[in-house]
Amino acid sequence: MRSVMFRFHVCAGEIFELKAELNSDKKEKKKEAVKKVIASMTVGKDVSALFPDVVNCMQTDNLELKKLVYLYLMNYAKSQPDMAIMAVNTFVKDCEDPNPLIRALAVRTMGCIRVDKITEYLCEPLRKCLKDEDPYVRKTAAVCVAKLHDINAQLVEDQGFLDTLKDLISDSNPMVVANAVAALSEIAESHPNSNLLDLNPQSINKLLTALNECTEWGQIFILDCLANYTPRDDRESQSICERVTPRLSHANSAVVLSAVKVLMKFMEMLPKDLDYYGTLLKKLAPPLVTLLSAEPELQYVALRNINLIVQKRPEILKHEMKVFFVKYNDPIYVKLEKLDIMIRLASQANIAQVLAELKEYATEVDVDFVRKAVRAIGRCAIKVEQSAERCVSTLLDLIQTKVNYVVQEAIVVIKDIFRKYPNKYESVIATLCENLDSLDEPEARAAMIWIVGEYAERIDNADELLESFLEGFHDESTQVQLQLLTAIVKLFLKKPTETQELVQQVLSLATQDSDNPDLRDRGYIYWRLLSTDPVAAKEVVLAEKPLISEETDLIEPTLLEELICHIGTLASVYHKPPSAFVEGSRGVMHKRLPAQGTECPDVGNAAGGSAPEAAPSIIPSQGDLLGDLLNLDLAPPTTPAVLLPLVWLPAMKAKGLEISGTFARRAGVIQMELVLTNKAMSVMTDFAIQFNRNSFGLAPAGPLQVLTPLGPNQTIEVSLPLSTVGPVMKMDPLNNLQVAVKNNIDVFYFSCQYPISMLFVEDGKMERQVFLATWKDIPNDNESQFQIQDCHLNSASNKLQGSNIFTIAKRTVEGQDMLYMSIKLSNGIWVLAELKVQAGNPNYTISLKCRAPEVSQCVFQCYEAVLKN
């Protein structure tokens, strides 16, 4: 039968023909017809018109035919929900069949039919199948709960299926356990806070027992689930590790990688001086190396993961450099990954071998690979100081090959080598200059120009070289233009007499003929510097440059920790957190490595609990208390408004620098309270801050006071006084502030919003007459009304005065308190307010009048914040 070749076309006539065949009396003919239908379905032809005819074939004792009809149903039931009901009876009947294979088939298929009406009928059979005597049916039913949950989560909870599923974790059959674990893990992912899996030492023990007995796939489900558990102490952690390590010898690479994930995670909790810790480290290396003899696709997954492991624990594979040598026939994706790991593992001990390899690679065919190899040589030079000289000579050899892209790549890395070892390898400059003409990529041109500018005093014809670039200045990319500008200015500062003409030429090109604001700005800055104070210019332009760090493109530590928790999965292949590529709620939960020596989770809570204690110091509360006392108001002491620091710049966006902060007004000075945390591996220095122009002219009143370098994992709190005399530009929203923070690594930008109450000045109390006059004077169009709901306060005015909102008069009209208030902003704008408070009504009405009505909204928000806190 199977030798019949089906043509993959269906036309209208054929549909008609199929219909006839489907309704034929002969079994064989029917079956052939269904096969043809499925074949059409596969290639994307619409055969839904045959729905009733196909469903009619369902009532059969031929298992093969039944499976085909089920396949059809799964595909089309959604588009024909009413007719799908016709199938329900057969399903329910099949769930009672004496043959366990048929019972399982029915429950498996029913779960795949996403039609609400069918789902209702599914519950009873599913309940029975979950308790079926046959393990094959139970393991199928366990997965079916996950299917049902995907269609209707509420129904699953209402029907109590989750509890039954939990019971299956204790099932006697290992495959049932494995499927139950898989289903529960998936359901738990969409309920991040529920304690569905309820992992505790007892259930972990059950899982570890099942681990020894179930199929390779089941082992993966269980290991992946185990990885989510956090052991209570190091002893439990060790005992789990001991029971997981045998999995490292499994033939299935996915089992091995999942075991590695569990071990990498639980290892965090083991004390480093423990003997077992060392043993475990040694056990991890061989299986990781073995993964490299798998098929290329798996090698790729393994290499991406090894890349993470090497960054987290370099000691594991430090002696295994050779296995990462590239083979001639490796697919390109394997080659590139291996190269990456080779550089990470390069050290003084193995550098000679690595260099010899890299040199070999630089002569290969694939352009990307060759470029990466050349770049790798440069990185070796920067990483291992002893090898720098050999690297440079290797690069020079490569430049001699005159292969265009090799030369360009080599020049780019030589620039970095110059940065790392200044004044050491200048002898090679002559060779570099010979290749000037062949450079056509912006990065290489920029690098070469930088080199010429930096070492202008040693290159006799530096002016000629740079001049040659100047001819096509406007055709260059911005990168090259900027570099050229700087290089010529450097040259001028070093040899002022001969190059005056050149510098004027470039300055006018950059400032007058260019549309690029960056270029123009830089040009003007240089121009002014040179014309006002050449000594200062020298200090600025020829300043000593910070050294570049050894390790480049490391994954930022918090991300790395998260990715270690995802070893083996797509996240570890993409090197991105799941939230970056998974839609919806699934997998968005961030995973963290456990901290070493955590005795119990309470430690975390204790740390959290201390935060509020520190918080009150942010805003002084004396003003409030004093006001209360003077008024003899017996209202309970109110807690002052506390602005919790917000994370303004997450570490992921700023190469490891995290900035959080808040604003406060203390003794008439606006303070920006910043908390800087270094989450990168290298020390950060040279911090500076700058604001973009903003609505109220906020500007730093002094430099950012970070005096000592900020080491890895260090945090520093800085308060930065702000002045309000900076340049003004209206922002949207009004209280938006764009900030740039610089350190030795880079410049980072973020924006934050300050509460406008920071700008309310202390002398904002208006005379009564002036208030009346002003109120009348401001046109009614400028008045805006707001409601503040659910406010229960006895002394609004005292509270408000703490934030420099001054009450001028109070009037009672028809049981309504009318409070008149004034506010003065730092830029001299007055805001007048009328607050209506009705006894017993928690809703206050506020009218604001101001000559600049834009601020009203912000002011209202302040009122709300102050009154509700």
Add this chain to the structure above:
Amino acid sequence: MIGGLFIYNHKGEVLISRVYRDDIGRNAVDAFRVNVIHARQQVRSPVTNIARTSFFHVKRSNIWLAVVTKQNVNAAMVFEFLYKMCDVMASYFGKISEENIKNNFVLIYELLDEILDFGYPQNSETGSLKTFITQQGIKGQHQTKEEQSQITSQVTGQIGWRREGIKYRRNELFLDVLESVNLLMSPQGQVLSAHVSGRVVMKSYLSGMPECKFGMNDKIIIDKAGKGGVTNEAGKSTSGKQSIAIDDCTFNQCVRLSKFDSERSISFIPPDGEYELMRYRTTKDIILPFRVIPLVREVGRTKLEVKVVIKSNFKPSLLAQKIEVRIPTPLNTSGVQVICMKGKAKYKASENAIVWKIKRMAGMKESQISAEIELLPTNDKKKWARPPISMNFEVPFAPSGLKVRYLKVFESKLNYSDHDVIKWVRYIGRSGIYETRC
């Protein structure tokens, strides 16, 4: 989990499409075709992300198998599954080709329904699958109740790879130690990297549920035995050079891993028929069966002189077979003259290489080839990359030095003992990637 699985022919036409998850639409099929199969450039990664949908693919001859998902799946598992799927299909209908897939599409759907449920891989052992998914497709209804429950308990059971009640008149087993030796050597004859990856493949025809124990000259075991005081004469001699250091090994799922971890003993209940018992890797004290000594000289810009000597390095009584040396030639080669003492050598322009074949060669011998390569003058600036000289061969011993010490069979319920089982052992060493740079 796995959202769907598609199989395409080389043109990108869909042969099989099975969707397991609701988040995968029909357009996913086309997305893969357009972005990967029909892509102009070479495939740069086996994992592709297109519009927040991830595709994993492997290729078997000109058939593409692709898994699609929108979740953070276990990527290693997906590839392991795809390989497994290929194995299962191959064991059902042979080579994975367009024709075979079209002819067996019903069977493939049936298999896909069984081994993936909601995208979770289930039992994928061909042995047990074949008990209820058959080529005839009609087995289901004629089984007795006992047979049915036997099937289900095997599919879900602890020993899912073997069924009860197997009987053979003659209990027999075949052990093949298959090694592939890999080498990368510098032109000066320095070993840059060398390793052996070996497999122990077993064919067992044993009755009942036998318990097997496999022993080899693993250094750790032998050293342990030596220390334990079992120091008879034989023990001493084996603990000398005879034992080998195994870097790492992996086992078929039938092997009790926890027992290996604690005692380093390999015990298992074998599947019936042919299967791979273990894989291992060694890097120390490898016997390199051949050495290649290249000599390349550039004579002016239009001529190359190549001389390659190969030396065999094993017992003179043994014979290596199927020896092939591949000497790459530059792309601008116009003509080649070859002289070799042994075997046949030919310049193959389409492969840019001189291929030198020798049928047989005994140990401790050497042979030589010399060639003159004429080049066309080019103005290509890029130098010739000089790919390494590669070798293929087969030798009748294990280059790692691995020896099978014993394979004991225990079956307590049936009346046959270890002595009644006929055991065959064979060692084959093949070249893996065996390259010498020139």
